Amino acid sequence: MAMARILCLLTAVSAVEVTKDTWDEMTAGKSVFVKFFAPWCGHCKTMKPAWDKLMEEYKGDKDILVADVDCIGTGKSMCDEVGVKGFPTIKYGDPHAMEDYKGGRDFDALSSFTKESLGPTCGPKNMDLCDEEKKKLLEKFMAMPMGDLEAKIKEQEALSEAADQELQELLKSLQAQYEKATEAKEKKQKDIKDAGLGMMKSVKAWIGSVWKFGWDGR
DSSP: OHHHHHHHHHHHHHOOBOOHHHHHHHHTTOEEEEEEEOTTOHHHHHHHHHHHHHHHHTTTOSSEEEEEEETTTTTHHHHHHHTOOSSSEEEEESTTSOEEOOSOOSHHHHHHHHHHHOOOOSSTTOGGGSOHHHHHHHHHHHTSOHHHHHHHHHHHHHHHHHHHHHHHHHHHHHHHHHHHHHHHHHHHHHHHHHTTHHHHHHHHHHHHHHHHHOOOOO
16 A cells, blocks of 8 residues: 555656646647546546656657646646547647547557657747748747737737637527527427317327228217
């Protein structure tokens, strides 16, 4: 039991966790392999030893970040932003355009995928990997005074938040419309029932049986 506790503590120390606040700094110039998890999730617990081993293997790597995001704790806002629906959700690639990982979840499968599919990405550290359009953008941003760059970042983040808010307002509006339409449908169905639709059908069925078998008066 004591040994198990020690191993748990060692695993916790070696874990690499990312939050929304640390995302940009920790992923800059890297491709990522990220597990979005919930501490209570059974499947998350099952794959934890393999994932922790992979995180330890790539800890401090200059080109690849293998990390955890705790969707119930410090990483909840990050999970909401990328649209995590179930646990664990594993994503990889460009930190700002991640794709869903569909491969195996044992260590050998995860390790092979990391070696074969991940590596350095376009960024200030790897401008040789950028196409001309992205290289020009990088050069433009790198030439900006820090104050101007921070203001530009805030401006774009505000636009992103506004877009999210617009979507939420639209969803609320659609939900209200759906509820209103559902109420209207239920009222119509009640009116139809009260008008005797069920009785009409029973009369029709009775008449049909009379025509087919005759009426014996009973």
